[in-house]
Amino acid sequence: MDKQKSTITAAGGLSTKAVTTNHAAVLPQPVRRVLQNFLLIWLDANFDESKDHYNKSIQDLQHIVATITTFTDVDQCVDFLSDIEDEKVLMIVSNALGQHIVPEIQALPQLHSIYVFCDNQSINQPWTKTIPKVKGVYTQIEPICEALQIDRRNCDRGMISISFNRIDPLFMYTQFLKEALLEIEDDDTKSIKEFVEYCRLQGDVSEKTLEKIEREYRDHTPILWYTGPYFICSMLNRSLRLMDVDVILKMGFFIRHLHQHITDLHHEQQSSKAAMPSKFQVFRGQRLSLKAFGKLKKTKGGLMSFNNFLSTSRNREISLESFAQPAAFEMDSVGILFVMNIDTATCTSSSTPFVNVKDDGFYDDQEEEILFSTHTIFRIDGIEHIEDKHADRLWQVNLTLAGNQDDDFNKLTVHLRQEINLVGTGWSRLGQILIRVGDFDKAEHLYQLLLEKASSDGPKAQYNGQLGWVYDAIGEYSKAITFHERAANIYQKMRPPDQHGLATSYSHIGNVYIHMSEYSKALSSHERSLEIKKKALPPNHPSLAGSYLNIGLAYSNMGEYSKALSSQERSLEIRKIALPPNHPDFAQSYNNIGMVCYNMSEYTKALSFLQKGLAIRQKSLPPNHPDIAQSKRNIENVKKKM
Incomplete structure (x- = not known):
């Protein structure tokens, strides 16, 4: 049959x-x-x-x-x-x-x-x-x-996305991801129309609901759309959980609108008689997988981020009985009651707005809901088992709002901002973050979509270059060079030619050749990049230091250590003029010079430079950062030779 x-x-x-x-x-x-x-x-x-x-x-x-x-x-x-x-x-x-x-x-x-x-x-x-x-x-x-x-x-x-410091790569880029999402500037009318049409093509949402959004979106607040009996809340949270670039592209306007609405209402409410106390508690009950709970326990004392708009309640009983306790009976899960201690001064200093939705939400406010904007950061203070005669997998997790001004988080963010130099629009930055956390397929998909939509030479060159970066990261080197060369050709044909973009393209091409072990070609590309920069930039611009550093790496790989040392020392000289003391880039220079000295069997010099690099990294980075571990390993290797 x-x-x-x-x-x-x-x-x-x-x-x-x-x-x-x-x-x-x-x-x-x-x-x-x-x-x-x-x-x-x-x-x-x-x-x-x-x-x-x-x-x-x-x-x-x-x-x-x-x-x-x-x-x-x-x-x-x-x-x-x-x-x-x-x-x-x-x-x-x-x-x-x-x-x-x-x-x-x-x-x-x-x-x-x-x-x-x-x-x-x-x-x-x-x-x-x-x-x-x-x-x-x-x-x-x-x-x-x-x-x-x-x-x-x-x-x-x-099913919301939570990332943990010391464990999840995405946590390191929390602040940049938030900035990228909130900096997206799209034409609102066009974006709403494209969003509705996208949902219509998926065939998953009632035509009546879509027509209502199309017709009435501006008549209601973003908070009402988010809290109402619509698909928007679940669709948005799913897209942020999976980093679904298609949906995030279509919902960028709503992410921005909802954050701005929460921010505006936060200022209104906190300056009124209805303001929240300076310190208060909110609660959130939910399911957590055993795997995620294991991560949480390992991160006790550290930081965690809720990577979405965060719904909480002033009502502990509802949070526990309606959400945490039922979750304790699910397979491979635990029931969690988050108890969150909030200091409004931290909210203000760290740009972490929240809002009481009682007058703006869709439903009667039995839960006394407090809604936080996206990517809110907490410190994990403690984890306690909740005694319950019906469920033994029920836990209370005590959190304190940390925000982006937490010392450890701030150190990490400052370092990464200097290290990765995110450029371009919010969409382009989102792609760079996806590359950094290893989501190469999603980054490729995003840049292909952006390239398809690009109408001017600047964005076309930029997206070709970013695709080259993606293909370099996944080992498709010939493809990477093709896209970087396309970017270089576009920059060259622009009137006037974009010298910065052109130099960057040749630098990327040089990096790909290093990964291909074609060091002579790498050296040629980096030298070409340097010549362009010399004509366009002041003699002690930090970008020149980067070129000398890359040339030094090429020479090191070719075994020409004297030339490598000369280039690395020139890079360091420029950085001493152009950068403030203890800038993280100094650690990179000291580490590179130390390794060249190591290869030249000058172990005392090598140790001195590596220790200088470690000292800077320990001042500018959180204690668990992998760069610190790398410095310590290099020092141990040198000591074994002495």
Whole structure:
């Protein structure tokens, strides 16, 4: 017997045999695209959307979940469910099929909740009592919708991106990521139209909702759109969790609007009689995976960042009972009650705005919700087990708002800002951050999209250069040189030629050749870059120091250590004139000179320079930074030779 096809039901009432998209992406896109943190599967051998009661049920469900996938065949349903990795699945199943399939699939981590839908005569189903993920047996769609509302919120809460200092690479770039997202300047009218059209093409959002956004977006506040019964909150949080560049591109305008609204209201509220106390507590209950909880315990005393807009509550009881306790019963998870100590002075000094949403949110404010802007940073003060007779995986995590003025975080940010020199627009900066954290596929996709949209030579050259950087990072060196040369050609043809861009392109080409072990070509490219800079810049400009440093590295790789030392010393001379004392770049120079001396068997000199470099790094970097560890390793290697 042939398997029947599943259907994906869009929230606009359309059914198709497969999820498709007309989005003109440069790179291949996955067949199925989900815009929220969750989707709904409905398995019923008798499902027929042409029948009124099924059609009406789908319409009711569409107010809660955008993507609804229906199946009449068990095997096809299991195959589909097994392929889902990035979302949680809410599942409606008939009793007839459920008693056979549910015991087999209950352990799948992506399966969050199961709702058994029966006819009026089969309310008592003993098999459902032994499976925790089964939320109940239902004879009407309305109570399923009510249960879905709760579980949808729990899914969203438990699927936000959290990064930890000392463990997650993304944490180091938290401040830059926030700046990049908030600096994006798009035409609002055009952006809203493109966002709606994008959602329309995905087929996951009801046409009625999209028309409402298109027609009424400016009539309501961003906070209302974010807190309301729409897809926007979940879609935004999912995109930030997965760094989904397609969706972030389309939602950049909303990220900026929501942050600005929170900032403006924060100033209003804090200068009024309704201002929050100077110090207060908020709470947040949620699920945390065992893996994330392990990271949190390792970071105790360190910093963590919530990489999204953060919803918290003044009401501890609701946070604990409605969100933390239910999460403690989920497989491979713990229930967490975050207790956050807030000092409004820290909020002001670190640009960490928050707002009481009671007058601006969509719902009645039973939770006493306090909404923080994106990428809020906390210090982890302590972790305590919460005694509960029903759940043993329930924990309280005590946090203190740190903001971007925390000493360790500030040191790291200052160093990285000097080291990586992020340039360009918010979008371009976002791509550079993706490269830095190793998300090369996403960076490539973003720059391809930006290049496709670019209409002037400057951005075209810049995006070609950034793509060259991506391909260099993933080892596609010939491709990297091609894109850097394209960038150089564009810079050369501009009137007047962009000398800075041209010099940068040749410098990047030189770096690629070093990675290819073609050191003569690398030297030639870096010398060409230096000659351009000499004509365009003052004699002691810091950029010249970078060129001399690169030339020195090329000579080192060629075994010409005397020439390498001369170039590295010239780089250091310029930096002493151009940069303030203890600038992190001095550590790089001292380290490079030390390693050249090491290769020349001048171990005493090598040790002296390496120790100078270590001293600067210890002053300018957090104690756990990998550059400090590198300096210490180099020093140990020198000492072994002495």
